[in-house]
Amino acid sequence: MIGPDKKHQRKIPVKLAYLVEVTALISAHSRMLIEQPEQISNALLGDYYIQSRNRFNRWMRDLNDLENGVTIRDPLHMFGLSPRFPPIQSITEQILINDLLNRVWTVILVACDVHRRENRIQPLAHNVYQSQMTVRHKALSVCMGNSSMKPEQLVHIEKLRAASERWADLLNCSLMATYDLWDYAFDSTRAREFFNDRFRNERLSADNSQVWSLILAGLRHSFPDNDGLAAPLHDDDRMITRSVIDCVPGDTQSMAVWSLPTIQKSHRA
DSSP, X not given: OBOOOHHHHHTSOOBGGGHHHHHHHHHHTHHHHHHXXXXXXXXXXXHHHHHHHHHHHHHHHHHHHHHTTOOOOOHHHHTTOOTTSOHHHHHHHHHHHHHHHHHHHHHHHHHXXXXXXXXXXXXXXXXXXXXXXXXXXXXXXXXXXXTTOOHHHHHHHHHHHHHHHHHHHHHHHHXXXXXXXXXXXXXXXXXXXXXXXXXXXXXXXXXXXHHHHHHXXXXXXXXXXXXGGGSBOOHHHHHHHHHHHTTSOGGGGGBOTTSSSSOOBBOOX
16 A cells, blocks of 8 residues: 655656556446446536546647647646657647547446436536547647658657557447447447457456456557656646546545556555
């Protein structure tokens, strides 16, 4: 157990790449969250919506500035941008990594409504989802048209985009099959193949430690914590991740995922 030593936690950098492990954690506990007797509170859903909206506005302002040749100067907007790479590359990396978490979380929230035969969460979840799709499309468009990007950097972004899409379809395929949510797949044919090949005969849950060990190893290989993905996590991402983690029942709520280099259980600070 990692103690609630705030001073010690501040010394450990939180990298953008660690969000993929957070996504795996959320996905592993999705059934527990969906099938829990209590509803997700309106307060937590409201936090997720407001924080996601604020981040969307920040990203869109930055993307519009970069598209028009305006330099980003606001320190709050510059945080997390790598000095080694063009700003558009760093922002696009942020958006693609967060898109993986957003896609998984959207499917979980919609599945909560389907499971309860309600339409309580889906409008909010879909609103955030559509905003994320908009900013993702904008980032890729600006990135590909930006003269500061070198060919190898464009190849890197394309690989990151493809990896985030494949992993989203794999992590979501079991829930999409259970609740008929294939519309949220990047590639529904591929997602169905993932489900039929790997998960049709076994339930993808946190109890299957062997499967999740393989998934985590694959995620770490696909999203290594170096180069642009070694950039520090923006506070917006921390707050959104906190609001997501707080929705998960049980001890997983105390995961200090934004202050530790690996996912470990901790007392709340």
